[in-house]
Amino acid sequence: MNKYTEKIKKNSIIPLDFYQQYDVKKGLRDVNGKGVLAGLTNISAIHSFDDNGDPMAGILEYRAINIKDISEHLKAENRFGFEEITYLLLFGELPTLEELTTFTQELAAKRQLPKDFVRDIILEATSCDIMNSISRSILSLATFDSKASEMTLENVLDQSLCLIANFPLLAIYAYQAYNHYENGKSLYIHYPDENLTTAQNILRLLRPDKQFSDIEAKVLDLALILHMEHGGGNNSTFTTHVVTSSGTDTYASVVASLSSLKGSKHGGANIQVAKMLDNIWENISDPSDEAEISEYLRRILNKEAFDRQGLIYGMGHAIYSVSDPRAEVLKSYVKELAEEKGLHDEYNFYKKIERLAPQVIAQERNMYKGVSANVDFYSGFVYQMLGLPEELYTPLFAIARIVGWSAHRMEEMLNMNKIIRPAYESVLTTKKYKKIEDRNA
Numbered sequence: 001m002n003k004y005t006e007k008i009k010k011n012s013i014i015p016l017d018f019y020q021q022y023d024v025k026k027g028l029r030d031v032n033g034k035g036v037l038a039g040l041t042n043i044s045a046i047h048s049f050d051d052n053g054d055p056m057a058g059i060l061e062y063r064a065i066n067i068k069d070i071s072e073h074l075k076a077e078n079r080f081g082f083e084e085i086t087y088l089l090l091f092g093e094l095p096t097l098e099e100l101t102t103f104t105q106e107l108a109a110k111r112q113l114p115k116d117f118v119r120d121i122i123l124e125a126t127s128c129d130i131m132n133s134i135s136r137s138i139l140s141l142a143t144f145d146s147k148a149s150e151m152t153l154e155n156v157l158d159q160s161l162c163l164i165a166n167f168p169l170l171a172i173y174a175y176q177a178y179n180h181y182e183n184g185k186s187l188y189i190h191y192p193d194e195n196l197t198t199a200q201n202i203l204r205l206l207r208p209d210k211q212f213s214d215i216e217a218k219v220l221d222l223a224l225i226l227h228m229e230h231g232g233g234n235n236s237t238f239t240t241h242v243v244t245s246s247g248t249d250t251y252a253s254v255v256a257s258l259s260s261l262k263g264s265k266h267g268g269a270n271i272q273v274a275k276m277l278d279n280i281w282e283n284i285s286d287p288s289d290e291a292e293i294s295e296y297l298r299r300i301l302n303k304e305a306f307d308r309q310g311l312i313y314g315m316g317h318a319i320y321s322v323s324d325p326r327a328e329v330l331k332s333y334v335k336e337l338a339e340e341k342g343l344h345d346e347y348n349f350y351k352k353i354e355r356l357a358p359q360v361i362a363q364e365r366n367m368y369k370g371v372s373a374n375v376d377f378y379s380g381f382v383y384q385m386l387g388l389p390e391e392l393y394t395p396l397f398a399i400a401r402i403v404g405w406s407a408h409r410m411e412e413m414l415n416m417n418k419i420i421r422p423a424y425e426s427v428l429t430t431k432k433y434k435k436i437e438d439r440n441a
């Protein structure tokens, strides 16, 4: 294999200065990190720089409503919000009580997989990679849909609602199958309850005894809301725009976005954070010694420790600098939960890494803006305290983000009608074809 990879490197690596010479926006970002403008959206807004261009505390608005406002209201009114915020993101306005009740019932009615789907598809081939299992199930669902490739707004909305309703089933059943066939644990396939919310059903499907507390379901509900949407430019939603612009079907589009989300620089970071924190804890002698922790973080950045990728997961963001508002909201819940569960040491350790990592990254990398904890930093800790298995951390992100993908798919369909096709400048020098006997070894 090595001889082939050497050839690939020899003939594929492009000199770094070419990118400057041709003014290529690496990562579709300019040198200051600002993204190339690729579209317009009405679905959400992200603010991270003030009018003078200086970094400011991040703000995220869903259909112009601040997510902090949403989460504070839901908490004060002690209500679930997943269904309501799904309505807001998809249809562009908050529902009345009557609209919300009807929509919640419609969603619950769609929470049903085709007959024998679990037996024939989900239990048939298991994997510890639940994101891949979900993708496989979604492509299989397409074969049950006689209008799979019809791209009318009505049909795409109907398909999107079916997928939003059934994502929890696809994820949890895939996990149960894996846990049974690969971990030797008992197999639990519970049916969802149409009178329960999305968050409640997730816990019901997962727990052997179907039991959960109200606070557990409310915290999960909030975590899902915070993950639902993040503009058109994040890697998985931009994928939705790209593949929708080619005219592909809803199932294929969602699978493409899932494939993006699972990457460890995007939604897949949440599982890496949990693994990284365990790894740091195991490899330092004194968790209160900040110099020792900083040194270990430096080794992670220098690819000498943990997964040797040179990343401190859960830190940094393409857009936010001072703070990611979702991480701040999650952190306030983490504090409460950790106190309740007696996990003070773990919470303090997370807080310490949250404070030290940006300092170490700033020392070791070129920074045009600061880094801070992103949404993936505390989400895994929340899920851990809810007793959710690591294999489901990134799928939980997907269960929420499919709402944003669906809204963006419909926005792309309604507004663009132009295939997305950026340019790649060729840096080749033309050569003549050589007869085989004339080629050197």
Ligand SMILES: CC(=O)SCCNC(=O)CCNC(=O)[C@H](O)C(C)(C)COP(=O)(O)OP(=O)(O)OC[C@H]1O[C@@H](n2cnc3c(N)ncnc32)[C@H](O)[C@@H]1OP(=O)(O)O
Pocket: 033, 264, 265, 266, 267, 269, 301, 310, 311, 312, 313, 314, 315, 316, 317, 318, 319, 361, 365, 366, 367, 368, 369, 370, 371, 374, 375, 376
């Ligand atoms: C839901 C989400 O997708 S949130 C993001 C989840 N991802 C993670 O937590 C993975 C760790 N973080 C990262 O890899 C990065 O911060 C990203 C991919 C999220 C953003 O990267 P960028 O847009 O390049 O951020 P930014 O421009 O601020 O980074 C400046 C430099 O610091 C580096 N950097 C930023 N964050 C980190 C980090 N956590 N660990 C190591 N290096 C980092 C970048 O690679 C870049 O280095 P370079 O100049 O050598 O290319």
Ligand SMILES: O=C([O-])CC(=O)C(=O)O
Pocket: 229, 230, 233, 234, 235, 317, 318, 319, 375
């Ligand atoms: O916006 C981004 O680049 C990544 C992100 O935080 C998200 O998708 O939630």
